[in-house]
Amino acid sequence: MITVSAASRTFKGKSGRVEALKDINLTVGDGEFMAVIGRSGCGKSTLLRMIAGLIKPTGGEVSIAGNRVVAPRRDVAMVFQRPALLPWRSVQDNVLLPVEIFRWRRSQHYDRAQQLLEMTGLAGFRKRLPHELSGGMQQRVSLCRALIQNPKVMLMDEPFSALDALTREELAVELQRIHMELGTTIVFVTHSIQEAVLLADRVAVLSARPGQLRQIVKIDIPRPRSFGHNAHLEQVADASAALHQLLLTEVHLPNTPPATRV
Amino acid sequence: MTDIQNGSRLSLVWTNAVLPVLGAVVAVGLWWLLTIVLHIDPFYVPSPPDVVDSFLRTPTYLLSETWITLQRVLIGFGIAAVCGLLIAVVLAASRTVERMAMPLLAAVNAVPKVALAPLLLVWMGFGNSPKIVMVVLVSFFPIVVSTMAGLTSTPADLRELARSLSASWWQTFVKVRLSWALPQVFVGLKVATPLAIIGAVIGEVVNPDHGLGSVIVGSGASSDTPLAFAALVLLAVTGVVLFYFVAVIERGLVPWARAIAS
Numbered sequence: 001m002i003t004v005s006a007a008s009r010t011f012k013g014k015s016g017r018v019e020a021l022k023d024i025n026l027t028v029g030d031g032e033f034m035a036v037i038g039r040s041g042c043g044k045s046t047l048l049r050m051i052a053g054l055i056k057p058t059g060g061e062v063s064i065a066g067n068r069v070v071a072p073r074r075d076v077a078m079v080f081q082r083p084a085l086l087p088w089r090s091v092q093d094n095v096l097l098p099v100e101i102f103r104w105r106r107s108q109h110y111d112r113a114q115q116l117l118e119m120t121g122l123a124g125f126r127k128r129l130p131h132e133l134s135g136g137m138q139q140r141v142s143l144c145r146a147l148i149q150n151p152k153v154m155l156m157d158e159p160f161s162a163l164d165a166l167t168r169e170e171l172a173v174e175l176q177r178i179h180m181e182l183g184t185t186i187v188f189v190t191h192s193i194q195e196a197v198l199l200a201d202r203v204a205v206l207s208a209r210p211g212q213l214r215q216i217v218k219i220d221i222p223r224p225r226s227f228g229h230n231a232h233l234e235q236v237a238d239a240s241a242a243l244h245q246l247l248l249t250e251v252h253l254p255n256t257p258p259a260t261r262v
Numbered sequence: 263m264t265d266i267q268n269g270s271r272l273s274l275v276w277t278n279a280v281l282p283v284l285g286a287v288v289a290v291g292l293w294w295l296l297t298i299v300l301h302i303d304p305f306y307v308p309s310p311p312d313v314v315d316s317f318l319r320t321p322t323y324l325l326s327e328t329w330i331t332l333q334r335v336l337i338g339f340g341i342a343a344v345c346g347l348l349i350a351v352v353l354a355a356s357r358t359v360e361r362m363a364m365p366l367l368a369a370v371n372a373v374p375k376v377a378l379a380p381l382l383l384v385w386m387g388f389g390n391s392p393k394i395v396m397v398v399l400v401s402f403f404p405i406v407v408s409t410m411a412g413l414t415s416t417p418a419d420l421r422e423l424a425r426s427l428s429a430s431w432w433q434t435f436v437k438v439r440l441s442w443a444l445p446q447v448f449v450g451l452k453v454a455t456p457l458a459i460i461g462a463v464i465g466e467v468v469n470p471d472h473g474l475g476s477v478i479v480g481s482g483a484s485s486d487t488p489l490a491f492a493a494l495v496l497l498a499v500t501g502v503v504l505f506y507f508v509a510v511i512e513r514g515l516v517p518w519a520r521a522i523a524s
Binding site: 052054071072073074077078080082084086087088097098100101102129131 | 419433518
């Protein structure tokens with residue numbers, strides 16, 4: 001579904017050029033849940049935005065469903081770290097925002113909006129304004145907003161990192177359920193190993209400065225995965241250990257200038 | 263989340279109606295006290311009863327003069343608001359136009375309007391027009407500046423959301439930027455309200471025909487200080503009423519602004 005080939009991205013900063021991403025090669029299959037994990041500054045958000053069409057690669061290319069990505073697409077939905085809800089619109093109207101922008105018929109998507117809100121437990125809040133909701137609830141609304149597009153691909157940029165630990169776990173479990181139900185292809189950027197192991201089929205580990213693909217780890221734990229009992233804890237521990245090893249040890253990747261090694 | 267509004271109806275009435283009135287009563291009381299204690303000649307500072315007497319001598323005359331000034335203020339303010347908003351929208355939309363026009367606007371605003379008043383007499387003579395022009399000149403700059411600040415301060419996450427939904431420039435402007443700018447627009451309108459009254463009075467003082475400014479000039483000629491004070495009190499009341507009128511409209515149109523700020 002998604003193909004990233006030899007993609008690089010360099011930014012021109014005040015103090016010279018910053019090579020954010022270098023030579024990333026990645027494919028994400030249809031319906032696959034791919035997590036992208038790495039430390040701060042490793043370029044994972046940049047990678048996501050390249051897939052979204054919000055940034056153009058300075059080298060290589062990104063394509064979705066065989067078509068090269070040049071601009072944001074309507075079948076690709078993005079969920080950001082902050083909910084980005086319009087504060088003057090009710091929850092319901094926020095969820096229906098893509099429908100308005102795409103000039104789809106509101107009446108046809110109204111029921112779908114209700115359905116999504118019920119699925120995420122927000123049915124009683126549809127007329128409320130965003131400031132009346134907690135952070136976790138706002139993020140759920142932004143999830144519904146992404147899903148109303150019926151996207152082929154969902155790109156999520158650390159969507160739960162602004163939330164407290166318990167809400168994070170709750171939403172992660174919910175996201176897994178949504179993924180199992182809808183079968184959407186998801187690329188999920190995170191810096192939480194726990195989330196990656198719970199949600200992903202494969203995890204792409206990025207190293208920093210410049211961002212390069214270090215390794216892709218396959219997570220074979222059967223679904224549905226959970227944090228509680230019957231959680232295949234041994235396999236979870238194995239996968240977590242592998243990711244810890246990759247993320248928290250120093251490594252010298254080829255072509256990394258000495259001064260920029262993490 | 264917003265704070266739960268504490269208090270019964272009674273405490274709301276207390277804070278919003280009784281306390282302000284109490285404040286005014288205390289101020290007037292102090293004024294009265296000072297004129298008695300310091301034995302001030304009514305020629306210099308009349309006491310509150312003197313002012314009330316002066317008002318009651320010719321109430322209909324004073325009220326009709328108030329209405330004339332108010333009309334000029336309202337018409338001028340309306341024109342300033344509409345023109346100011348349109349100019350601000352154009353300037354916020356086009357960097358080129360903004361760079362070209364802003365210095366001119368700032369220059370026009372820097373000229374003391376009192377200096378322009380005699381010129382207005384030459385160009386437009388007596389009557390309503392020069393006063394209305396003065397109101398517009400004095401009050402439109404704050405509206406332009408505030409509206410522009412509002413339009414250019416759309417948060418990055420909302421702009422990115424609009425881009426990710428591939429919204430057109432116009433859609434982003436109307437659905438996101440305009441509503442976001444509303445609180446700032448109202449700041450500009452609230453700043454411009456007292457300025458509008460100042461503008462009308464300047465016009466009437468320099469070219470006296472009708473209106474409260476003319477009353478003040480006339481009372482100076484006949485050394486009728488209580489009358490001047492009566493006119494000042496009426497001007498002050500007009501100003502307060504207009505300001506709170508705009509504030510009430512703001513509460514109605516942008517209920518969400520205070521919630522975000524808190």
